[in-house]
Amino acid sequence: MTRILLTGNAAAAWGARLAAVDYVPAFPITPQTEIIETLAEWIDGGVMDSRLVTLESEHSMLTAAGAAAVTGVRVFTATSSQGLLYGMEMLYNLAGWRAPLVLVNVSRGLSAPITLEPDHNDVLAARDSGFLQIHCATCQEVLDNVLLAYRLAEDSRVRLPVIVNLDGFYLSFTREPVEIPDPVAVADFLPPFADLGQHFRGGQPSSQAVAVLGGGPYSYFRYQVHLAAEQAAAVYADLGRQFERHFGRLYQAVEAYRCDDAELVLVMIGSFATKAKVAVDRLREAGQKVGLVRPLLLRPFPVAELRRLLGQRKGVAVIDQNLSPGRGGILHAELAEALYGLAKGGPLLASFVGGLGGRDIAEEEFLQIVEVLSQAVQRGSAPPPRLLFTADELQQVRRLQDIAHGSREGDDAS
Amino acid sequence: MYRIRLHGRGGQGIKTASRILGTALFRAGFEVQDAPRYGAERRGAPIFAYVRADDKAICERGVIHRPDLVMVADDTLLDLTSANVLEGLSGSTALLINSNRSALHWCQRLQLPGPVTVLDGGAIGARAGRVPAGAVCVGAAARLLGVVSRQALLTAVAEELAGHGAAAVEASRQAVLQAYDQFSSEAGLVQRLQVAATPTAAAPPGWIELANEALPQAAATITAPATSRQVATGLWRTRRPQIDRQRCSRCGLCLNLCPEGCIDLDEDGFPVIDYRYCKGCLLCAAQCPRKAIRICEERAVQTEKPEGGES
CATH class of the missing domain: 3.40.50.920 (Rossmann fold)
Known part of the structure; x- marks a missing residue:
């Protein structure tokens, strides 16, 4: 058990490392990029045994993540803001596939106008996708909740993908003391991935993303996602207590x-x-x-x-x-x-x-x-x-507007 | 709680300095929060970082507006209003300036209510072997706090610079220690701000109602042409390219390579650099086939001739 200073991004990467993830499809975007850079360094240096692949977009990244998860391996991926929205179509798909993976989103306001700093419109756009959402307030919570998210996603009563959210800058680039759990204790809390029959194989073909014509079957499958998501409340409560027994920190659905x-x-x-x-x-x-x-x-x-x-x-x-x-x-x-x-x-x-x-x-x-x-x-x-x-x-905005529309020269605007 | 703000320019190691200080305070037994503040990366542009340290878990977040210590790694930032170096300074805020001018000079010039100290970090950094200004200053900053031991500081330097190789660690250790020792008589100058705003004393925030406004005002559009001309990127420059007309063959390569497009030709065909926009990337100097572009320290040039027009 070590307590060190970590950024929120590094804490997210530590969560993935301790969860012993098998596959990390990746695409860079500020303020998330440090997460995949950190994982890439660990994988390259041999301290982490998993496969990181850079994809050509977040849409492909999420497709790869979902496809890998239904072959029966543990998958981690991360994005932010515009990236999350670019992959939006696949968020609904992954929930429908019941792909139990963890996606870390580093919140950042959405364009236009473009910005780098955080608000929650990005992650809330994913609100109705079927992904579960855990929102963190500290770097410690980021690490701990990546571990909790795998238990939650992989639970047989839930089997849904989970977003773990942290704020850009205020957490992503901010270091705080974080206790890194003992890997042996983590292995005890989070056993290896159990595929529960989800083991998509080339040599044993099955269809993962079928069409249903007619609203009846669609209603059934979509409502199954809802019922599983509702189950997740009780499961998270149970997991929070288990986590406390292992690591001494209690998590509940709501902090008072x-x-x-x-x-x-x-x-x-x-x-x-x-x-x-x-x-x-x-x-x-x-x-x-x-x-x-x-x-x-x-x-x-x-x-x-x-x-x-x-x-x-x-x-x-x-x-x-x-x-x-x-x-x-x-x-x-x-x-x-x-x-x-x-x-x-x-x-x-x-x-x-x-x-x-x-x-x-x-x-x-x-x-x-x-x-x-x-x-x-x-x-x-x-x-x-x-x-x-x-x-x-407002006065500051007026100055910018005056420059933008040519009625004023800037100061030493650098 | 200690609230510390560190100012410098992109490339001066300000983020690293904040991490060295953060780790040193953490090693000294404090709860710590440290963070850099930057947008798109801009070498030479004003940036800052901040560190909080307290006996208990830190719930405050974001930029520090009422600092106990402000470290300025580059004294030219004090001339730049937009760098906001002096924001929120009170009578109990210590100011540490990296400068070859005296503390008296800065006291008279800035007229601040709090204590001002000066470190001639340029000399220390150069002697130790081109150690970035931020890393040098952080030795003095640590001493001013009075709660960071030599050992904690050295451990922090080794930890934070581990990725840069043994030589860099050693050079920085020397520089940091020299600054730390030089400030022994100032140890503990920084006061921990004990009193925060009480509910009754806090001024209300002055919120206003926004009205629905018409376009183009209400959308983030820019209708005026060439507004980027108003961004004087020359202020980011720490080193300056200068054309040596004796050696210049007037090939025009520098003009074609300049990423800012701030090199033009005069009537005789010699290149002229517009220092209002030259960021000091020095691509021109690196590529000049005749080595006809000299590199000068901006600080030295500005001391001779404060107004930097065209060359």
Whole structure:
């Protein structure tokens, strides 16, 4: 057991290494590339016994990943942003093939305009594909959840591909202390891949991607994916406890931070949620009853857990690092649905959209979110949705617009 | 918590410096977070990295806006507004500048409320054998913190530079140690910021409502021509190519090879470099068949003649 400083990307690579993956189809994209570079170096240096192949696109990469997984080997792959969307067609296919592989996505905002920094619209575009989704907040969680994801994907009750998500820059290029589990303990927690009859062979042909004409058979197969995904909630809960017995760290579908007597609760996913913890601590010091709820599992959506954790609160503020144009924050909408129909009406729900394209969320903004929520609870009506965007930021945009449309010269813009 | 920001130019080893400092603090028993901040890679362009160190797990993330220590590996960045080197400096922020000018010079010029220290890292780095500025400065930065031992620092250098070979490790160890020893009287200058904003004291963030605006304003399009001319990429240059007209045969190869397209011919057919845009890649100097393009340190040229126009 060693504790060292690792980036989120290196932690993801360590997860794949400890899981003893057999096959890594790869295609580079910022901010993910370090993951496959690290794996390539290990494989080249002989410390990892697996095969890495670079493909010509993410579409091919995912096709190769799915095809390999149904031959009965353990497959790891990784992408980000535009790459995930380029392979989107295959995400649905892999779920339909019931290919139990792990895909790490390093979140990055989607073009246009193009950016390198993170938000969650990329991974949420894969929300309805049939891939399960685990969202990480620290580099340690990235490593641990790659291991958990293999158990989850390969479980006979689930048998679905899993996305493990981490935020670009804030985790991908950020080093934190990470405990690297003992390989012997990992081998005990995660036994070798069991193909469960999935062993596609040239010499023993079978069709993996058949056509069904008529909606009946299609409905059956697609709904099987849904039922398996729903099973994954209980399986993840069980695996989390097993993981704790092996490694001393407990994972649950939803993390509740200082929620015991909380009247107001923030809801977030991903690495920015740790920033919310700092604000919660500060507000607690000042005597306010505030907590944080952070779903790790987004698919399956832990509805029962969220109803239990949030149903009795006075107010809940959802901070979405994504935007569905014409609707608003995606997590807010999902949570509103999950909390619908509670006996006492449930908490007052407020929507905040922030952190788009890597835009930071300052500590005073978390404090202000709680203030807005608190006033809304006293008033008894939800505030309008709020984009976290300041007058200074607009001024900065105006400067760029003036340059872009020729009404101003730039400064020493470098 | 210690909050440290490290500034430099692409190629000066700022990411490596942040990792050396991070590993040294981790070895010293701290919880650590370190990260570089960059976009598309740009050698010579301003970049920065940051390190946080605390006794407990670190939940803060992202760029440090209120630093306890700011290290500047290249003093020309202090002239560049967009490098934002002095963002968030308070009376308790220590500033470490790599410069051959005195601390007094910088104190008078910058008029900062906090302590300013200067390391002549150029001389140290050159003596040790071309050690990048970032790696030299980090020795002084570690000493300023007062909580990093010589041994922790040396171990960190060896760990972080392992991939660069034994000679690079040895050169960097020498340079780092020299800077560390030189700053012995300043050990512990950096204060850990204990007080953070309390809920009542924090100023509200000043959010605004966005209105629906018309095109082309509302889409990320650029309608003005040649806006890239406004990006003075010459500011990224650390070394400068200079045409020696005595040796130049006027073959024009440099003009054809320049990736920036910033070499033109004058009326006599001699190449002229536009230093507003020359990034100092030195491809021209490497390819000149007559070796008629000299390479000069930008800092030396600018000291003689601060305004860098055309050659």
